[in-house]
Amino acid sequence: MKFTDYLFEEVKPVWEEYLIHPFIKEIADGTLDKEKFKYYLIQDYLYLKEYAKVFCVGVVKAQTMKDMKFFYKSIKGTMEDETAVHIKYLKDFGMEPEEVEKCEYDLTTSSYTSYMQALALTGDIREIAIATLPCTWSYNYIGKYLLENHGNELENNFYRHWIELYGSEGFTDFSDAWIEYTDRICENICESERKKLRDIFIKASIYEMEFWHMAYKERT
Numbered sequence: 001m002k003f004t005d006y007l008f009e010e011v012k013p014v015w016e017e018y019l020i021h022p023f024i025k026e027i028a029d030g031t032l033d034k035e036k037f038k039y040y041l042i043q044d045y046l047y048l049k050e051y052a053k054v055f056c057v058g059v060v061k062a063q064t065m066k067d068m069k070f071f072y073k074s075i076k077g078t079m080e081d082e083t084a085v086h087i088k089y090l091k092d093f094g095m096e097p098e099e100v101e102k103c104e105y106d107l108t109t110s111s112y113t114s115y116m117q118a119l120a121l122t123g124d125i126r127e128i129a130i131a132t133l134p135c136t137w138s139y140n141y142i143g144k145y146l147l148e149n150h151g152n153e154l155e156n157n158f159y160r161h162w163i164e165l166y167g168s169e170g171f172t173d174f175s176d177a178w179i180e181y182t183d184r185i186c187e188n189i190c191e192s193e194r195k196k197l198r199d200i201f202i203k204a205s206i207y208e209m210e211f212w213h214m215a216y217k218e219r220t
């Protein structure tokens with residue numbers, strides 16, 4: 001069994017909950033309160049800024065040019081490709097990126113990003129890959145599910161670009177490449193290493209759920 005198949009089995013119950021989370025269900029049918037989406041985008045923009053730094057540490061810690069390139073390309077993917085959709089939506093809400101950067105980090109945003117950054121600084125490229133994988137893979141898992149189940153009802157859905165980004169072929173290729181890369185660097189690891197990486201993967205998956213809760217919660 002591939003290591004990532006094992007990881008998937010371990011987190012499946014949590015990932016299935018993402019698909020029925022009210023934030024995701026309301027994105028799917030287009031009924032999500034726009035204020036909630038705006039708050040999510042602001043926090044997610046801050047999240048992506050910190051997340052990109054985790055890949056930067058990956059470049060520093062990688063031993064080969066091939067591995068360095070892998071992290072380097074993901075920095076570009078995060079800072080340019082993914083944020084482009086955020087910037088477009090935020091512009092519609094009347095916010096420029098510079099203004100978004102001045103917003104306060106929600107406790108969940110700082111906890112999740114601090115967790116990954118601390119792991120990146122103290123760990124090796126395996127720990128960095130495993131801590132960042134639920135983020136890429138689970139968004140593709142959600143995006144593909146939404147496209148498969150709601151793809152033909154998106155014409156007037158305000159969240160269509162978000163769904164199309166994460167369910168797209170390009171993003172699926174990106175996610176699959178990370179899965180493959182993770183299996184490559186985790187070949188022949190010992191049992192205690194497997195357990196350590198599994199725990200990181202589960203924790204990051206739970207942080208993803210916390211992020212959905214944060215995005216949906218009522219605030220005054």
Ligand SMILES: Cc1ncc(C[n+]2csc(CCO)c2C)c(N)n1
Pocket residue numbers: 044047048051074077078079082134135136137139208211
């Ligand atoms: C909380 C949160 N988790 C995951 C993603 C998705 N994501 C973040 S970085 C990256 C890699 C390439 O852009 C991907 C897929 C998100 N946006 N926000």
